[in-house]
Amino acid sequence: MKRGWLMRMLGFTYNEEGLGELAGLAAALGLEAYALAVGSRDSVADYSYSVFKRIYYAPRMSTDQAFAVISDLYDKIKPDMIVAPSLKDNTTVLAMLASNKKLAMFTEAFGIVLMEGKIRAKRRVMGGRAEAYYEASTPIALTIARGYYAPPASSEKGAGLEEVKPPASKLTILSVEVKEKGSVDLESASIVVGVGRGFRRKEDLRLAEQLASLLNGVVGASRPIVADYGWLSEDRWIGISGKKIKPKIYIAIGISGAPQHMAAVMDAETIVAINKDKNAPVFQYADYGVVADLYKFVPKLIEKLREKLGGR
Numbered sequence: 001m002k003r004g005w006l007m008r009m010l011g012f013t014y015n016e017e018g019l020g021e022l023a024g025l026a027a028a029l030g031l032e033a034y035a036l037a038v039g040s041r042d043s044v045a046d047y048s049y050s051v052f053k054r055i056y057y058a059p060r061m062s063t064d065q066a067f068a069v070i071s072d073l074y075d076k077i078k079p080d081m082i083v084a085p086s087l088k089d090n091t092t093v094l095a096m097l098a099s100n101k102k103l104a105m106f107t108e109a110f111g112i113v114l115m116e117g118k119i120r121a122k123r124r125v126m127g128g129r130a131e132a133y134y135e136a137s138t139p140i141a142l143t144i145a146r147g148y149y150a151p152p153a154s155s156e157k158g159a160g161l162e163e164v165k166p167p168a169s170k171l172t173i174l175s176v177e178v179k180e181k182g183s184v185d186l187e188s189a190s191i192v193v194g195v196g197r198g199f200r201r202k203e204d205l206r207l208a209e210q211l212a213s214l215l216n217g218v219v220g221a222s223r224p225i226v227a228d229y230g231w232l233s234e235d236r237w238i239g240i241s242g243k244k245i246k247p248k249i250y251i252a253i254g255i256s257g258a259p260q261h262m263a264a265v266m267d268a269e270t271i272v273a274i275n276k277d278k279n280a281p282v283f284q285y286a287d288y289g290v291v292a293d294l295y296k297f298v299p300k301l302i303e304k305l306r307e308k309l310g311g312r
């Protein structure tokens, strides 16, 4: 990419695959790129795209150790942008760096455009209903929204790798318990039936299960169903504190449409809402809205679908 000036990027990622997104961004924008990754030499080598001038790595780092290392690299490399894929621990480390170095920081950015001495980026706002443009002078810290920057088309590898030795951590991990993996994969489901507080009893959720099974879909839920009532396991939780989904169809039943829930379903191709309150905010997001009591409407819908699908 020909420009009279060159921007330097320092990437950071806790998972080696994140190097693919960082390389994609660096290649798309023609950046001089460096990265720090947490991982073994072998695992990092798999993602050592040649767009990186150098990849620094350490097999393990707590957030305070990663902050110390990236802070030193920042002073050494003097990047115009410090970028990380949008993951919790990546964001924590970048926020520490931005605060320490007094940098502007955008989270979940995409559509990044470089200008001399400035960067412009887009972010989703208003629960995903609008996109806002942000501009700040460099250097700047950015986390990039997932799924916008694919690894470069040329899979040429061979960036120089250099192990770094983090200082001692102030954090002590007492134990690591592997979380039981749920049986439901909401994130890749093409039809999701979401259940909310409109359901009066746990047993009534079988209506949603029946509907989902007829449509070859899965059941997800709003926060109260999981966190307050404990009717469904955490792997069903949809929202900013749960999972972000992008099904072809999302059917929200008895869900009011709070921004914390809807922000995570805005990538659904079609949103259908069933709610007895015609003023429920969910209808502002829905492509199709049904104002009805779910206890009357959903059994009828199941009956009609069974007729159509021949008694599945």
Ligand SMILES: Cc1cc2nc3c(=O)[nH]c(=O)nc-3n(C[C@H](O)[C@H](O)[C@H](O)COP(=O)(O)OP(=O)(O)OC[C@H]3O[C@@H](n4cnc5c(N)ncnc54)[C@H](O)[C@@H]3O)c2cc1C
Binding pocket: 195, 196, 197, 198, 199, 221, 222, 223, 224, 225, 237, 238, 239, 240, 241, 242, 253, 254, 255, 256, 257, 258, 259, 260, 261, 274, 275, 276, 277, 280, 292, 293, 294, 295
């Ligand atoms: C920091 C923070 C993070 C949060 N994170 C999340 C998150 O990740 N995910 C999330 O979901 N929420 C989250 N929330 C909570 C969120 O703000 C809402 O409180 C929650 O989403 C509401 O859940 P609901 O729609 O199921 O319940 P309600 O808001 O109580 O809505 C129930 C709906 O059901 C309708 N209804 C009632 N009876 C019937 C019936 N018989 N037939 C049809 N419709 C009926 C009602 O009209 C109402 O609209 C978060 C909140 C905060 C502050």
